[in-house]
Amino acid sequence: MTIATAISCIFWLAVAALLMGLLRRARLWSVGQSAPVDWLGLFAIPRRYLVDVHHVVARDPYIARTHVATAGGAVALMTFVTLNYGFGLNWSVLDDLIGLAAALMLVGVVFVWLRRRNPPSRLSGGDWHRLPYTLAAFALGIAALVNLTPGSVLSLVALAAMILFLAGAAELALGIGAGGPMKHAVAGALHLAFHSRPERFGGGRSTGLKPLDLDAKDYGIGKPVDFKWNQLLGFDACVQCGKCEAACPAFAVGQPLNPKKLVQDLVAGFTGSSDLHYHGSPYPGRAVGQHFGTRDCAIVPSLIESETLWSCTTCRACVEECPMMIEHVDAVVGMRRHLNLVHGEAPGKAADVLANLRETGTQGGYELEHRYSWATGLDIPVARPDKAFDVLLIAGEGAFDMRYQRTLRSLVKIMKAASVDFAILGGGELDTGDLARRLGDEATFQRLAKDNIARLRPLAFQRIVTPDPHVLHSLRNEYGALGGRYEVLHHTALLADLVERGDVRISRAANRRTLTYHDPCYLGRYNGETDAPRRLLSALAFDVREMERWGMRSRCCGGGGGAPLTDIPGKARIPDLRMADAKATGAGILAVACPQCTSMLEGVTGARPEVLDLAELVAAALELNP
């Protein structure tokens, strides 16, 4: 048998193994619920891979270059092997190219190996530590084989090269079927094709939760099979790089959540396995090796404990960091929905707050009329159907908080100074239901949303302005699916606009004070708005010092997703961590733009920067005409 024939045989054997593995894997994915997918997505894979995925991966230049070399070399190598040995072209130039590609791949592999000699804690070990060796074997083996004098496989050198090649090919071909590390290549590519939020590709954004069809008794995710099939596929794409883990605020303070392990546990669930083979960081405070499941078994508590799910702040930092574009938050909320709607689970204060929302339309159980008590005497008109106006101001739950009323008063002062034509709903404003939705109480969310939509329908306004990014998100990104479509502005966008257009004059004289700005998750990551607040701050002439984590990669204050209510214990508190970030900048002011962030960060004790909303900063600099 010649070497060429042997390569050819191994190639076709590998292709067969790969296809069988893929078939086996596809059967596992197919236990999930049907989801409408666009088969043309297959053709979009290269672009999604080279643009969207690369955009995420490029944040870490070391691994980006390493992956370009390794994966690029491997893909080129396999292409040339396919042409030369799969289709039997037997061009010597292709052999040369195989050698070149193998060299490129080897360079990448060396850097993979280097990184894994002293890996960051977020990286999983286990099978993944094998990868540099098997990949090197693959590249070395094939390069040696094609460059040996054509002849028998029986020479010692040839035999050795053949064994290396076989070992490498096995890693590549069996990975998908056996669930080895290389399954990420196939599952990752298919995940890009059949992603549950294809709107994200090409620079788009898709962050709104999808409504449940409650009439069809869809009550969320109780078992692995309740996920959509393409969500399961997505979990399989995970490379266990742990970028999510490093970004997760709950993990950082020792709450029992690790997004990477969550995804791996879900993989263990739908493949009928356990976390015995998991070699990454645990859920803090929880042992590894005791979580198991099957596709038809309830996820909670044997596969994932409910505390894990209730630790999430839904901040999307994991999603933002994930190079495989996995949707962790959809999974968490999906499972919370089941816990809440089916089992009535709502830990800590969450149950009371949900009851309040159901019974009073406020989180705190207040009378609706009191939402705008703070505005008494400020002469703000209450919206009426017979009078058209420009801006509807929606204050949200923060309106009941005396601290936050200062922000609201400041906002009103600026809007009045700018002669904005605005009105409020007064006692007619119900909670948007955002919090209920994050806590999994989809029924209460939908009821509140439909009620609000009905209340807004008769009013003739142009835009909604809210200082609460959570209100903004639900109105802008989630009400649409229930029939409420509005132009919604965050107050920072409105203020930046007013200042830039000269509708209000602000004094820059008082400033040059040092300041750092905390991006609210629901404004930044959920809505991509990181620029307007910074434009405002530069107009106010502050000496802005960014924290290490800012903008789209900002760290959560701990206030999202109902986490302050479920209050799952950890070793520290998320707001303390975030305040430490702020203190590290040496700034005297911590600027915020969200009622949750305000109360979480202002709740931090001890010496710390002053917490002020952007509206307060603008109002203080306002030059009022005499």
Add this chain to the structure above:
Amino acid sequence: MRYPHIFTPLKLNQLVLPNRIYSTAHAEVYAEAGGLPGDRYIRYYEEKAKGGLGMAICGGSSPVSIDVPQGAWRPVNLTTDRVVEPMARLAETVHRHGMKIMIQATHMGRRSAWMGDPWPHLVSPSGIREPVHRGNCRAIEIEDIRRIIADFGKAAARVQRSGFDGIEISAAHQQLIDQFWSPRSNVRTDEWGGSLENRMRFGIEVLRAVREAVGRDFCVGIRMCADEFHDNGIDHEVAKEIAAALCDTDLIDFISVIGSGADTHNTLANCMPPMALPPEPFVHLAAGLKSVASVPILHAQGIRDITQAERILAAGEVDMVGMTRAHIADPHIMLKVREGREAEIRQCVGSNFCIDRMYTGADALCIQSPATSREATMPHVIERTRGPKRKIVVVGAGPAGLEAARVSRQRGHDVVLFERSAAVGGQINLAAKAPQREQMAGIVRFLDLETKRLGVDRRLATKATAGMVLAEMPDIVVLATGGRANLDQEPAWGATEGLSVSAWDILSERIAPAENVLVYDAISTHAGFGVADFIASRGATVELVTPDVKPADDAGGTTFPIFYRRLYKLGIIPTPNYWLESVYAEGNKKVAVLRNEYTDEREERVVDQVVIENGIKPNTEVYWALKEQSVNRGQYDLEALYSAKPQPVLGELGGDGRFALFRVGDCLSMHNIHAAIYDALRLCKDF
């Protein structure tokens, strides 16, 4: 949501008030000649508006008729159209900050001193003299009644024209309307007296005239007493009948309730409850009227704390709480509450410095807050300096020194505060030892908390010397070293021989009171009676001797009645009009030689102990040691000081080791707490 009840808006007629706290009508004594609100008056109310107060009622006892003397308390003169323009300026000013404003209108009837412009013959339902104000009067006639009712209507129209948000008609504190109500002052037998219906006729006619003048939508309220505490006065049940009947007329939008009559010295002291009374002493009376009223019930009297107000509102006892003296002490209460800065509120202690001054015809000033009603020159909020940062050393942590340290620190300077004692507060700590006067300590509490919060470098239990002061390399030295008991003024008192001891010795508990004690009070303010009370409360027999015409002669109209309640209860023997000449020993007894001011006759008392209150003598040691080295030789530029301008010497300081030296408070000469704090503020605001 904190303070949910306070921040629940209240609707009064068409007015919607943002919160349930307001400032009631009181005699400010700030109006300018002719009874017109001027700059000082407007600034005083503007400060409350800036401080986030929802509503103020100004102009306590503002007369609607020209036969009410206006000299003594300088009320707002509602009898003339000239008042409309300045009132409009007042309304416009406070409206800019979102505060609503009303004014109290009244005819005082017999409740005035007749001697004074326009030397009127006072009118009252039955011509019975009013004791407190020596109100000799004649019985009102029908023509007077018609004239005054018409005057109320005209005055109300002026109030409305000036852009005010409402008017409060006073039928409290024994004004003409409740002089008609009360059987004490109304023994008529015609249709204006006799039955309650007849006695109420005048008030209802007044309200009708007012309502006719201002229309249905203007806010009109009435202030009334819910129990006069006199056997022949209006009791609570009658007050409830009156309140219910007033509501039935549909003429009023609110009732403001007070407890206690006010036409004797002893009842008058209840009206603005001094610190001796329990908190909120009369809220139950307001709640009683609320049980029969169909309009909101407003109530003030001894409600000084925001949580107290919240609790009263939460209990549903009243609909709105007046915190008037509280806002005199700190006009920014509501702002601080809204901002979560409750600990920074300068809380009223109920010393009644403000109202006791008014009863001498002086303007209302706050014992703690010298900026109140001096807004044109004195800041309530101390801004950081834009000039150089300085090193300031303050010696002495009594009220003057604490205020100097607080203000200097808020100006942004480095401040070192030396205090010999382990605790701050100086003489206030002694004042608070007297029975019924414990709450004086609240004045220290605020200054203590603020100097700590602001980061003043406080060196307590450290007796400063000139060397220690200079070692700090100060730019400015402020001496607030106070004084010590002034017993060596008269060697014959035998203090050095131990024949007599000072009030300080007793109040500081350095010396225990004996069983049979003569207290000699040469000053006649609060300290002398305080020490007598302190000793008598421990079971001793006490004779209180003073050369003045009566004990505690300068204690003020709402304070001396409290002292006299104690005096008679404890059996303290009052001996006014006697000087203490000398003390000598006889065995283990002391013999005090007294001399009558008017007869020069001498008397002797054999007692166990002679306690003397003779004020203080300034502590000047550090001053004399530093004076010559200071740039200004310890002197003020008095012209700059009295016109609230910066001391010129401040411009000469260059951080080169030269320093300016000032004294504030009692280390200059004996003043009082207000004066000490004012000394410090007016100096340090410009540092």
